[in-house]
Amino acid sequence: MAEPDRICTLEIDGKPVSVPEGTTILEAGRKLGIEIPTLCHHPALEPYGVCRVCIVEIKRGRRVRVVTACNFPVEEDGLEVSTNSERIRKDRRVVIELLLARCFSSPVIREFAARFGVIDTDLEKTDGEECILCGLCVNVCRDLIGQAAIGFESRGADRKTATPFGTPSEECIGCGACVYVCPTGCIKMEDLPEERMIDRWMSLMPCLKCRSCGKAFGSVRQLELLKNRQPLVKSYLEMCPQCRAKGLGEALVGQAVAKKEAYAG
Amino acid sequence: MPRFQDPAEISEFRRALQVGHDPHQPYVAICGGTGCLALGAAEVRHAFEEAIAKNGAEVKVRMKFTGCHGFCEKGPLVVIHPQEHLYVGVKAKDVPEILEKVVGQNGLVERLLYQDPATKERTARESDVPFYRHQKRLVFGMNGMIDPTSIDDYIRIGGYSALPKALFEMTPEQVIAEVKRAGLRGRGGGGFSAGTKWETCRKAHGNVRYVIINADEGDPGAYMDRSLLEGNPHSVLEGLIIGAYAISYGLSPVQGFIYVRHEYPLAVKYFTTAVEKAREYGLLGEDILGKDGFNFDVQISQGGGAFVCGESSALMASLEGKPGEPRAKYVHTVHKGLHNQPSNLNNVETWANVPLIVNNGADWYAAMGTEGSKGTKIFSLVGKINHTGLVEVPMGITLREIVYGIGGGIRENKQFKAVQTGGPSGGCLPESLLDLPVDFDALTKVGSMMGSGGMIVMDQDTCMVDVARYFLNFLKGESCGKCTPCREGIKQILHILDRICEGDGKDGDLQRLIDLGNAVQDTSLCALGGSAANPLLTTINYFEEEYLAHIHSKRCPAAVCRALIEYMIVAEKCTGCMACIKRCPKDGIAGVLKKPHFIDREKCIKCGICYETCNFDAVVRISVGV
Numbered sequence: 051m052a053e054p055d056r057i058c059t060l061e062i063d064g065k066p067v068s069v070p071e072g073t074t075i076l077e078a079g080r081k082l083g084i085e086i087p088t089l090c091h092h093p094a095l096e097p098y099g100v101c102r103v104c105i106v107e108i109k110r111g112r113r114v115r116v117v118t119a120c121n122f123p124v125e126e127d128g129l130e131v132s133t134n135s136e137r138i139r140k141d142r143r144v145v146i147e148l149l150l151a152r153c154f155s156s157p158v159i160r161e162f163a164a165r166f167g168v169i170d171t172d173l174e175k176t177d178g179e180e181c182i183l184c185g186l187c188v189n190v191c192r193d194l195i196g197q198a199a200i201g202f203e204s205r206g207a208d209r210k211t212a213t214p215f216g217t218p219s220e221e222c223i224g225c226g227a228c229v230y231v232c233p234t235g236c237i238k239m240e241d242l243p244e245e246r247m248i249d250r251w252m253s254l255m256p257c258l259k260c261r262s263c264g265k266a267f268g269s270v271r272q273l274e275l276l277k278n279r280q281p282l283v284k285s286y287l288e289m290c291p292q293c294r295a296k297g298l299g300e301a302l303v304g305q306a307v308a309k310k311e312a313y314a315g
Numbered sequence: 316m317p318r319f320q321d322p323a324e325i326s327e328f329r330r331a332l333q334v335g336h337d338p339h340q341p342y343v344a345i346c347g348g349t350g351c352l353a354l355g356a357a358e359v360r361h362a363f364e365e366a367i368a369k370n371g372a373e374v375k376v377r378m379k380f381t382g383c384h385g386f387c388e389k390g391p392l393v394v395i396h397p398q399e400h401l402y403v404g405v406k407a408k409d410v411p412e413i414l415e416k417v418v419g420q421n422g423l424v425e426r427l428l429y430q431d432p433a434t435k436e437r438t439a440r441e442s443d444v445p446f447y448r449h450q451k452r453l454v455f456g457m458n459g460m461i462d463p464t465s466i467d468d469y470i471r472i473g474g475y476s477a478l479p480k481a482l483f484e485m486t487p488e489q490v491i492a493e494v495k496r497a498g499l500r501g502r503g504g505g506g507f508s509a510g511t512k513w514e515t516c517r518k519a520h521g522n523v524r525y526v527i528i529n530a531d532e533g534d535p536g537a538y539m540d541r542s543l544l545e546g547n548p549h550s551v552l553e554g555l556i557i558g559a560y561a562i563s564y565g566l567s568p569v570q571g572f573i574y575v576r577h578e579y580p581l582a583v584k585y586f587t588t589a590v591e592k593a594r595e596y597g598l599l600g601e602d603i604l605g606k607d608g609f610n611f612d613v614q615i616s617q618g619g620g621a622f623v624c625g626e627s628s629a630l631m632a633s634l635e636g637k638p639g640e641p642r643a644k645y646v647h648t649v650h651k652g653l654h655n656q657p658s659n660l661n662n663v664e665t666w667a668n669v670p671l672i673v674n675n676g677a678d679w680y681a682a683m684g685t686e687g688s689k690g691t692k693i694f695s696l697v698g699k700i701n702h703t704g705l706v707e708v709p710m711g712i713t714l715r716e717i718v719y720g721i722g723g724g725i726r727e728n729k730q731f732k733a734v735q736t737g738g739p740s741g742g743c744l745p746e747s748l749l750d751l752p753v754d755f756d757a758l759t760k761v762g763s764m765m766g767s768g769g770m771i772v773m774d775q776d777t778c779m780v781d782v783a784r785y786f787l788n789f790l791k792g793e794s795c796g797k798c799t800p801c802r803e804g805i806k807q808i809l810h811i812l813d814r815i816c817e818g819d820g821k822d823g824d825l826q827r828l829i830d831l832g833n834a835v836q837d838t839s840l841c842a843l844g845g846s847a848a849n850p851l852l853t854t855i856n857y858f859e860e861e862y863l864a865h866i867h868s869k870r871c872p873a874a875v876c877r878a879l880i881e882y883m884i885v886a887e888k889c890t891g892c893m894a895c896i897k898r899c900p901k902d903g904i905a906g907v908l909k910k911p912h913f914i915d916r917e918k919c920i921k922c923g924i925c926y927e928t929c930n931f932d933a934v935v936r937i938s939v940g941v
Binding site: 099100102103105117118121137141144151152173174182183205207209 | 621623638642643645646791792793794795796797798799800802803804805806807810827830831833834835837838839840
């Protein structure tokens with residue numbers, strides 16, 4: 051088992067770097083200021099390793115192979131990593147082209163591809179698809195929020211993210227974490243006067259009205275969950291952010307007035 | 316029913332079984348393997364039961380309904396012991412005649428003996444038939460001798476003798492060293508050293524260890540593991556128990572699993588019976604055979620039919636009740652596998668080799684095969700050859716010996732074109748590589764692989780572009796879709812192949828396919844994607860001219876790709892029988908009785924019915940191109 055304090059030294063693009071055992075190549079690269087591109091990586095989540103744009107070439111002894119930097123743990127000294135070899139550039143270009151062909155409708159992906167000189171592709175394009183199936187929405191919902199409201203449906207080329215049986219998920223609390231982590235912005239959330247809507251999951255969540263101003267501000271179920279999970283004063287979650295700020299201002303002014311009065315007294 | 320408390324008891328029990336078994340008493344072994352069952356083995360069995368009962372012959376003749384004998388092409392198979400006379404293609408109506416000869420011990424039923432397709436010579440003894448003569452049936456050979464539901468049968472022929480030897484004469488480390496020295500490599504496709512895997516698993520840190528049988532055999536046309544589980548489940552189980560001891564004893568508790576396809580009901584049934592019997596006999600449970608503190612049992616888990624679940628990390632995810640999707644194995648499953656504990660997974664055939672190694676020693680085992688590949692390998696030999704079936708051959712045998720020696724050559728005296736080894740993601744090898752030895756490394760070197768042992772032989776009428784398309788289509792359907800290159804890359808490759816087969820290939824397609832194939836191979840998450848490009852890249856490598864003919868001349872040299880062919884009637888051969896005219900669904904053939912017919916190209920939908928119907932080879936497929 052990994053001893054927490056062991057330090058491993060490796061070389062990335064010819065530059066040596068020492069990191070604690072178990073550090074990923076991606077993190078080790080960042081320490082050196084070498085930015086390895088990623089799409090499905092999020093610092094709050096365990097690496098899923100599926101988009102494959104973070105591929106690097108590693109050399110251990112005589113064995114050379116391609117691995118993903120986001121989840122390859124450095125466990126010994128002497129690893130030689132190349133983030134931009136000819137093989138990697140060629141492979142990465144194909145992976146990016148595959149993503150571009152899938153998500154030609156996504157401005158984010160087109161811009162991402164353009165950074166690597168891939169402006170267009172002659173591969174078969176899919177119309178209207180903006181999801182790259184990075185899995186961040188599914189993983190954040192299950193692993194961080196603990197709801198598992200969404201998952202994957204079908205397999206292979208038919209794989210997609212979905213709610214159970216294509217109906218609104220009973221588990222969705224309308225927290226918007228999936229919206230926040232989505233790298234292509236293909237999950238949209240909208241706060242209507244009374245409800246919060248996440249179209250992609252057919253979620254329509256009633257919102258709580260601010261105790262102070264009466265304006266709807268957050269999904270009731272999300273706030274319930276937060277109440278149980280965060281050590282916050284109950285009243286804090288019953289007000290909208292604006293009223294919270296106002297309340298805090300009032301309290302501060304009140305304190306200052308009281309202090310002054312005390313001196314005067 | 317015995318419950319063995321120590322190794323001496325099982326030896327005594329075996330001796331008693333052997334004494335009660337007169338080797339000279341005739342017995343009829345009916346193959347009950349999947350192939351023979353499909354050809355009517357159950358009726359043959361029933362006929363034997365009836366005939367034996369009617370003749371009151373049971374005292375003299377015993378009958379066994381065994382597992383697969385391998386020569387599936389010629390089923391149902393019946394072997395008469397002790398002479399080992401083999402009858403092929405036996406029907407229920409043949410049974411009284413066979414039985415009469417057996418009881419009277421007066422000769423053979425000549426017409427049911429195997430007949431050589433070329434020389435017309437008949438062979439009586441099973442081991443003299445060319446199909447069997449070139450084989451070395453160490454693992455598979457026991458199938459024909461035992462009733463797979465009888466633990467006593469297995470014990471009688473020497474089964475469960477390796478287990479006490481391992482438990483009481485060897486330390487776990489010695490068992491591992493023996494398996495390692497034997498050079499046993501994983502038979503499921505990976506080809507990794509089994510002994511090294513066991514050793515790593517033993518040295519890994521964990522609260523519990525898992526040993527797993529991978530019986531999620533999913534290659535189209537391959538059924539080696541199925542036939543082992545259906546024919547000799549105890550050999551696999553014994554291997555697993557020995558492995559459990561070697562990997563865990565003295566360190567941690569251990570639990571066994573078998574992950575077996577739901578589509579293999581008979582294998583599930585027989586393996587379940589084997590586990591139950593082993594429990595009754597004290598071969599599973601607590602303090603096995605009286606070995607202090609060695610507690611082990613096996614749980615049977617059925618897969619839902621996903622090809623990718625044969626991949627170890629996907630299989631373990633599925634065992635945990637999660638979707639069967641692989642994960643990166645930079646941290647190996649022997650360290651963190653099932654439930655994040657050290658887990659040792661081996662294929663059915665690998666486990667079945669273990670008792671042989673323990674009983675006969677590493678030297679004996681390592682004496683067979685090549686430098687890097689030891690022992691034997693079971694192949695599922697199918698396609699355009701005369702003798703299809705399951706064959707077990709020593710490593711190092713050439714592909715030519717398998718195709719021609721055992722397989723009896725190509726059907727209808729056609730030309731050999733390619734052999735695909737290693738299942739759907741194996742490579743297609745041409746005639747010039749037929750003298751290649753069957754060896755893990757040699758096969759990988761030429762772009763193919765040993766895989767789990769699928770072997771498909773193709774003849775001159777096979778279009779290699781179409782073959783690549785067929786396998787890529789299979790893999791597209793079986794990809795889990797988790798990673799980009801496998802999900803999107805296979806789809807795009809297939810799209811280009813479809814275009815080429817439709818006659819819409821264009822300049823640059825070939826290089827595009829190679830680049831896509833290389834990237835999918837390099838960057839996929841698991842071995843499914845990692846090997847998916849093999850059929851594509853090998854067919855381009857060895858049959859490039861066929862691709863070029865499709866792309867540039869819009870011609871399919873094997874006349875297979877529908878968009879590139881025409882059906883024609885050769886006037887000289889046509890007898891004017893009108894059979895094709897009657898069956899054409901489009902009224903697309905014109906002609907009158909006893910005069911040559913003609914196909915109207917405008918009406919022809921290229922369904923091929925006329926081609927299949929004509930008894931005079933007058934209908935031909937041609938691909939002229941542009």
